[in-house]
Amino acid sequence: MRLTLLGTGTSQGVPVIACSCEVCRSADPRDSHLRTSALLETDEGKNILIDIGPDFRTQMLVNRVEHVDAILLTHPHRDHVAGIDDIRPLNYMQKSAIDIYGNAFTLRVLKHDYAYIFAPHQYPGLPEAQLHEVESGKPFMAAGCQVLPLQVMHKDMPILAYRFGKLAYITDANYIGEQEMAMLEGVEVLVVNALRKEKHFSHFCLEEALHVVEQLHPRQAVLTHVSHEMGLYAEVAATLPQGVTIGTDGMTVEV
Numbered sequence: 001m002r003l004t005l006l007g008t009g010t011s012q013g014v015p016v017i018a019c020s021c022e023v024c025r026s027a028d029p030r031d032s033h034l035r036t037s038a039l040l041e042t043d044e045g046k047n048i049l050i051d052i053g054p055d056f057r058t059q060m061l062v063n064r065v066e067h068v069d070a071i072l073l074t075h076p077h078r079d080h081v082a083g084i085d086d087i088r089p090l091n092y093m094q095k096s097a098i099d100i101y102g103n104a105f106t107l108r109v110l111k112h113d114y115a116y117i118f119a120p121h122q123y124p125g126l127p128e129a130q131l132h133e134v135e136s137g138k139p140f141m142a143a144g145c146q147v148l149p150l151q152v153m154h155k156d157m158p159i160l161a162y163r164f165g166k167l168a169y170i171t172d173a174n175y176i177g178e179q180e181m182a183m184l185e186g187v188e189v190l191v192v193n194a195l196r197k198e199k200h201f202s203h204f205c206l207e208e209a210l211h212v213v214e215q216l217h218p219r220q221a222v223l224t225h226v227s228h229e230m231g232l233y234a235e236v237a238a239t240l241p242q243g244v245t246i247g248t249d250g251m252t253v254e255v
């Protein structure tokens, strides 16, 4: 299977509107990050999207994605769900609702914040989604692919990371429990969030993310959900241990 990082930036994206720091002004395309999301292409040719943020439409067009067979949500923060209204063309092309998976809290917030999508009396042309509640530690099938959801903490919000065989995808975490670390053992490719060098109250900073990498020692680790406060790509990349890279939009990893 192949994972494409559709976006690798934190909630405001990079560059940040109205910011004139050296990262936001950088001409290096590796310093630009759309909001965090990824697309997993399974060996059977199915497309599983992880999170559907505000840059979803752009990400579908730039990467020429022609179908989405399932959407896995990590949590209901806007930078991870705000693109949901734009599933409409996919509903139309695929002639079906899209299966969306998430924990109970995420689905509850989604139904509340996007009430028009889930209202009992629908008018034509609305996004069509079928919600499926999943629970940490209980594997499920999405678009024919086995997925293991894992609870990680985003400050005091329990959110989901996802493991697909030898690949794990963790975003917006700032703490992973012992039990979940054990469930992550043996991953060969790890995508994990790293916001910036300085510590943060709800996201791993660079040092904390590297500590997770060190404990799980995957063959390849990719940092995502980065902020402009991380510093210039070229400078930070040069300091990273072997096998660890900062994620860039459009980058792919094969497992």
Ligand SMILES: [Zn+2]
Pocket (backbone or CB within 6 Å): 010, 011, 036, 077, 079, 080, 172, 225
């Ligand atoms: Zn986020």
Ligand SMILES: [Zn+2]
Pocket (backbone or CB within 6 Å): 015, 016, 019, 020, 021, 022, 023, 024, 025, 228
């Ligand atoms: Zn900036």
Ligand SMILES: [Zn+2]
Pocket (backbone or CB within 6 Å): 075, 077, 154, 172
């Ligand atoms: Zn978040």
